[in-house]
Each structure stands twice: as structure tokens, then as C-alpha cells.
Amino acid sequence: PTAIIGYDYLWSGEQLIEETPVYADGTVGYKNSIHWLYEPGALTPLARHEKGQLYYVVSDHQGTVREILTEAGELIWAGRLLTWGEPECWPVLTVNDPRNLTCNLRFCGQYEDEESGLYYNRFRYYDNETGQYLCADPIGLAGGENPYSYVPNPTNWIDPLGLSGFFTPSIFNAPSGSTHTVYQQAIDWDLPVNTRNGIKTNLDLALDGKSPFVVKDGKYSQINLHHSKQNGLGSLFELSADTHRQYYGTKALHPHLPNAHPINPVNRDQFNIDRDAYWRNRAEAELKIRKPRKCGI
Template sequence: MPSEVFRWDAAANLVSSDHPGGYVEHNRLKMFEDKRFEYDVYGRLVRKVSGHGPAKELVLEYDDWNQLKTVVTKDRLGTATTHFEYDAFGRRIRKLNGSYASTGFLWDGMRLVQETYHDRQGEEALTYLYESNSYVPLARIDQGKAAANDADVRDAVYYFHNDVSGLPEELTDAGGELVWQARYKVWGNAVQEEWVARKPQRSIPAWGEAQFSAPTPPHVPRPQNFRFQGQYLDRETGLHYNTFRFYDPDLGRFITTDPISLRGGINLYKYTPNPISWIDPWGLTGFFTPSVFTAPSGSTHTVYQQAID
């Protein structure tokens, strides 16, 4: 990846990268590169316009608990509406895309353990495993589907390979073959992402036997949407759902103020000082990624460092 350059103001607002032109008012970013932003009286982002000419526009609406309720996306392809639903703990439990598709989310505490797709492809559940006492993803299990003329249904297991911050960079299958890879900018915006096509295994007929079979089209897995620890990419909007807030990887900051106010830092929109070594799984306050060391007695200890503004 090429190097990236950033400039900050005195309140820790990212105001420019390689292109100047950032403008901040009361810690509310109004302009950044080719993007323009509007906020309501509560400091919540309500409109984002990206690009010049045929621009892409997001219009955002919130409920009475400051949770993002609806996003209307407008671009050259038309207009699309996405709705979100939450439980009593503030965890998102459902995402609806128009009238034809939805995704349900199941939680274990504050960790997403399963999502279930309901769309034109049918119904499919993805289950997630994590490292112990962590938000670092370890494996994903895709619910198996029976192929034509085959009653044997097998789940597909994919293993995560993450960078030092827990950001997924690769997935491999049960045989160790690379099946997915991605490369990101510093603040988590993917610049390259692909499922790696594998060559089909050729069957070898026994001597003197002829074997004929129609080629089976490869199954395309569901998207890999995990990003920084605790974040889930909504491809409809480009935003990352971060438990109690939404994060914009274009800007490296949240789109609403911190629910815990100044306890999360003096800048209410700030993500972390450094996304390579800091995490914020709940969207509340940043922590230094844990360091594990072994004491002379042989016991292991995990150390966290909280952000200091």
C-alpha cells in the first residue's frame, strides 16, 4: 500500500489527507476532500454528499434514542432505503433492504455470533467464533446447502487471518487454501477485496470407464463484513456499525457524538488516536490493543491502556 499523509487540528479532528480542503466547525466536520456533510441540532450526521458531478448522497434519520434508523442512498443507479432495528440493549438485531431482503443478527453479550440472510438467494446463516475474551474473529461457519442430486449437506468453515489490530486481511478454508483477501487504507476503508476463485478438482475415472458430469457452478460465499474489532460493514451505506455508534472509514471518525459524553474523550466524534494499535469495539472509548506478557512465575497477564486526551 502507498503511504498516507494526514493533518489534524488542535482538537484532534482529521482535516485533510493527501488533498487539502477540510473544514471543521464545533468539531463537526463540514468538508473533507470531495465530501460535504450536514448535521442536525444534536450533532448527528444527517446528510453526506461524496464526489463531483454525479455525486453519491446519504440521507440519515435517527430514532428517539439517537440510534440510526433509516439511510436513503442516492446515486446514478437510483435510490435505495435501508432500515435498522435494535433491541432493548441497543444492539442491532435486524437490517432491512427495501422489501426484498433482510439480515437478522444474534448476539452473545456484546459480540455478534450469527447473522441470517433472507433474500432472493434464500436463507443462510453465518456463525462466528472469536479468540478467548476478545473481539478478534477466529472463524466463520457458513450454513451448508444441499447441491443438486446430493443429499449430503456440509457447513463451510473459514478461518480469519488478521493484522495486529484484529482487522481481517485473509480467509482460508478448512484445507488451508486462500479464499478471500482484502487490503485497506489506514482508517479501515477497503481499497481491494476479492473472493479467490479456486480451480475445480477433476475426477479421474477408473480404467475403461467413461464418466460424464455437468460442471457444478461454484458457490459464492456471502460477503466478509468484519472490519476493526467490533465493527461490521454495511455495504449499502459504506458505514461501519460499531455497536453503539456508526463509524465512517472515509473520515476515521464516528458520525454522532459519544453516548458517554466527555468520559470517552474531549472530542466526541473521535475514534482512536491510532487505528493500528488502538481499538474501540463498542463505539464508546478507545483502548490500546492488549499486550500479553509472561511473569517469572509462569502466569500470563493481559494489559490494556486507556486513551488519554
């Protein structure tokens, strides 16, 4: 058979949905393409289709692939990522078994380039040996003290776009009936904020359905609840106003401007209701964490 010299990739928004081999003779192996299926509006893979076979994917709490199984439930591939993303695959099948699979998906939003060993992370390349990006954050120190850093704690946080390492996924069931995966930032709920009605904390604001603030490079910046790729039914990101302004109109945030999303445009009136409910839910979850618990409970 002709050797594989590369792959063509197909993306749907932030989701890698197809890997197609390219052979040395110039032909493209569409029949051997790998197709990825994801949770609705999220970056967590659910299944993989290859050569007429459907495989189910088991992921951890951060969307990292841990196991791949056949439709009959037989384990075909298994592995994990060490603290900063070094892959560790466990032998499941014999080396010469034709059912052997490879999986190059790494941390949420990352894909390993086998030739370089680097992870493609949308806006930047990530090196698991150093736990850092190869280039600095495009917004400089506004992204943090170390512009090359991934996330402070990779067991809880993810950075699917390679922009801000403060995201952890959560599910939000909106009043409108839609369900979204929301990539959340770490918020200082006791941060004091000057308002027209005096000083309030972030927790006070969120309980009123208003957006809280984060401090970036010594300056206050309100958090926007952003629709990924302008998709009204897709994932949501908690982005600071500064970050949203920096990348406004780019393909990463607004690929369809000046138009709306062609299939799922955002209904602003409905979203205003959903957004207010989201922040109230966020604040109520924080109150539950703070609520004193009785011994033994």
C-alpha cells in the first residue's frame, strides 16, 4: 500500500470532525477517514466512525479521551494524559491486531502532531514536556503573569482555544430549553465592584442576574457570556470584556460577521433571559459551597 504522508483535517467551529489520510501518490483516502462525533454544543467526543465501524468514546470530566470501545462494548484503545499532557497508552490488543487504533486527541481542544510531538491548540502550539505554549499569549500580560503558560492546574482547568487558561466545563440548562456546555473562569466572588447603587461584590451582582468582573493586569473587566462561533445552540465561554474586544471579529469568535450564524443565530431577547438565569445559578452554586455543613453530613 502507498505510504501516508499527511492528513487533511475538517473542522466544524472548534470541533475537529474529520481526519483524512493523504498518500504519497497524491491520492486522498476518503474511505479511510476518521469521523468524530461530539456532545451537543461541546468539545467532548462521544463517538468515532472509521471504515464503516462505529466506536464509542469514554472521556473524563475535562473531555479528555480515556477509552475507545466497539459497538459490542469491547475495549480497543485505552490511555491517559499525565499531569501536563504527556500521553500514556496502555496495550489493549496485540501489536499485529488489525483492529488497533490510534488517537491523537489530547487535552480538550488539542490535537497532537505526530511529526513534531506538539499539540495544536487552535491559536498556539503546546509542548507537554515544558507544560507551556511555544509562543506568548497574543494579548500579552493581560492573559496572566506568564504569557506562555497553559493553566495553573491542569486537573481542573482547560484552555481549548489556547487563549486563556482559566476554563473548566459545566452544563447549563437554559430557561429557553437549550442545553449548553459553559467553559467557566475562576471568579473572585468577594471582589468589590463600584456600581451606581454603591459597592457590591461579584456575588451580589450575580445574584441579581448581572455579570461579575475579573481583574486583568490590574484593571477591572466585566465577563461576557460568549457564544462559540456565534452559534446560539453551541458552547458558551466566560470571556472578559478585554479578551472579547481583543478578538472581536476574528474567525475564532465571530466567523460569520457581519452576518449572524447561518443555522442557529442568537436570539438576543431570549439570550438576555438565559444569561440572567445563568449568573443567578452560578451565584446560587457558590452560596451552596459556602453554606455551613453539619458534622457527619
